[in-house]
Amino acid sequence: MNTVRARVWQFEIVPGAGGDPSVHARKLGGMALPVHLARLVHINALACDFRRVVDYRIRVHEARLLTSYLAAPSGLALQVDYSSLLATSLHVRRFISECAGLGVMTAGSEKLFSWKPGRDTLHSFDVLPPGPLQTKYGTFGVRPDLLFHLPNGPVAGEARGRHREAKTLFPKSPDSNQKERLLQLAAWSADLKDHPYFMSWVWIGATGVGVDIFIPKAGWWGGDGLQLGAIQEEYEPDWWIEPPRRVRRSELDDGMDGRLSVPRRGRTRTNVVAIRDRTDERVEGVLDTLYRTAGPTVGSFAGVPVRGSWAPADELGTARHDVLIGILAEYPSGQRRARRRPEGIELAGKRADVHLEGRLLTVVRETGGTWPSWAQLEEELLEV
Incomplete structure (x- = not known):
């Protein structure tokens, strides 16, 4: 944090x-x-x-x-x-x-x-x-x-x-x-x-x-x-x-x-969808499209297929962070809740900041070492 x-x-x-x-x-x-x-x-x-x-x-x-x-x-x-x-x-x-x-x-x-x-x-x-x-x-x-x-x-x-x-x-x-x-x-x-x-x-x-x-x-x-x-x-x-x-x-x-x-008819950046309203077909459409365009399934998280990959934040040279945007195929069952760790966690030996909500998981981690697997992420982020 x-x-x-x-x-x-x-x-x-x-x-x-x-x-x-x-x-x-x-x-x-x-x-x-x-x-x-x-x-x-x-x-x-x-x-x-x-x-x-x-x-x-x-x-x-x-x-x-x-x-x-x-x-x-x-x-x-x-x-x-x-x-x-x-x-x-x-x-x-x-x-x-x-x-x-x-x-x-x-x-x-x-x-x-x-x-x-x-x-x-x-x-x-x-x-x-x-x-x-x-x-x-x-x-x-x-x-x-x-x-x-x-x-x-x-x-x-x-x-x-x-x-x-x-x-x-x-x-x-x-x-x-x-x-x-x-x-x-x-x-x-x-x-x-x-x-x-x-x-x-x-x-x-x-x-x-x-x-x-x-x-x-x-x-x-x-x-x-x-x-x-x-x-x-x-x-x-x-x-x-x-x-x-x-x-x-x-x-x-x-x-x-x-x-x-001129009078605005919609911005291109701040169109944040209604996250909580899962019945809104537009919400599902955005998440479904992100999932579909994220490449092959790379593992599972909370028992749900997940897609997404790590990427270095190296647009200005040597990366200081690695970033993960993970998209779940569907909403988790809710049987395992995300742990509340406001000060961040350690993933594969490096400090990381994590946000998990619904079908979207984002992680920003100090660069270095091996990127944690989905099994490691699940173990660290979800309650037993």
């Missing part, structure tokens, strides 16, 4: 000078947000547009690319090969930033809102299932990225990320792109009778990886459900964000660089 330095802000939407929503954010403090690299790979492996081509080989290639730039020494802060990141093209920087943003937002939802993968449903706003959700939220215009269904009610989540060339990792005042997106989401929330949402904004810089997390004010969305115990109080001036003009629903923050674009 690794951590990301987080600043946690609590915000409320108040009427602006012209009647449009404005945002007042107050810093609650800072915290070390737990981030599992295998979980980050896991959530991005599902972040594919199932209306297009879904291919296991592409998921592995992207995982290798991501873990080539990110470094995760056991128990320490998540790091990035920043000099290499600066030397690469803009679209690669945006890809790394967006993947990190999606993973860190998911980590924030688990830590602060107690969202549990496999228990609580998760939807992408870009691919909401037909029915009540589409009727309520629509299918076009400015919207957050994900919809987390929690015991206290639904909360929307927004993931953003960008690299930062300044010497300090965090800005002292809100970035112009942060302002724009917070105001757009405030207008979206107001149109839906103050729908609760939160936003994570990842910064990747020379000193590491950090995130600004904006959470709703207490009482707006079941405030007692927020888990704030790990936050250490730190003072910074409040942020008052006023709308310079009317934010139109047809305007869109295209992603990592904050530029406006």
Whole structure:
């Protein structure tokens, strides 16, 4: 397990000078947000547009690319090969930033809102299932990225990320792109009778990886459900964000660089399927396609045929990690549960970070030695 330095802000939407929503954010403090690299790979492996081509080989290639730039020494802060990141093209920087943003937002939802993968449903706003959700939220215009269904009610989540060339990792005042997106989401929330949402904004810089997390004010969305115990109080001036003009629903923050674009009809990266809703044929379609394109069956896991292979994260030279994305032919029977080891495990003599959920297993392991077999993985990861 690794951590990301987080600043946690609590915000409320108040009427602006012209009647449009404005945002007042107050810093609650800072915290070390737990981030599992295998979980980050896991959530991005599902972040594919199932209306297009879904291919296991592409998921592995992207995982290798991501873990080539990110470094995760056991128990320490998540790091990035920043000099290499600066030397690469803009679209690669945006890809790394967006993947990190999606993973860190998911980590924030688990830590602060107690969202549990496999228990609580998760939807992408870009691919909401037909029915009540589409009727309520629509299918076009400015919207957050994900919809987390929690015991206290639904909360929307927004993931953003960008690299930062300044010497300090965090800005002292809100970035112009942060302002724009917070105001757009405030207008979206107001149109839906103050729908609760939160936003994570990842910064990747020379000193590491950090995130600004904006959470709703207490009482707006079941405030007692927020888990704030790990936050250490730190003072910074409040942020008052006023709308310079009317934010139109047809305007869109295209992603990592904050530029406006045409109305969105679906992103290509953050289309995370509803993991828990196993009856959704689209979920099964994505997993079935990944399984079908993953090559021959290589063994069994929990008594179920499994496909997938190890790959070195060596896109920048000598690998520091090896990555495994394993796809099971079907859901395990549930007789053997995954062991809960938040600090990671040791596999074949090397430290590893593991995430197992449903039919998808992801492992990020320190490189070196012989890759563990499926029998070894089953012995280490499942309860007897």
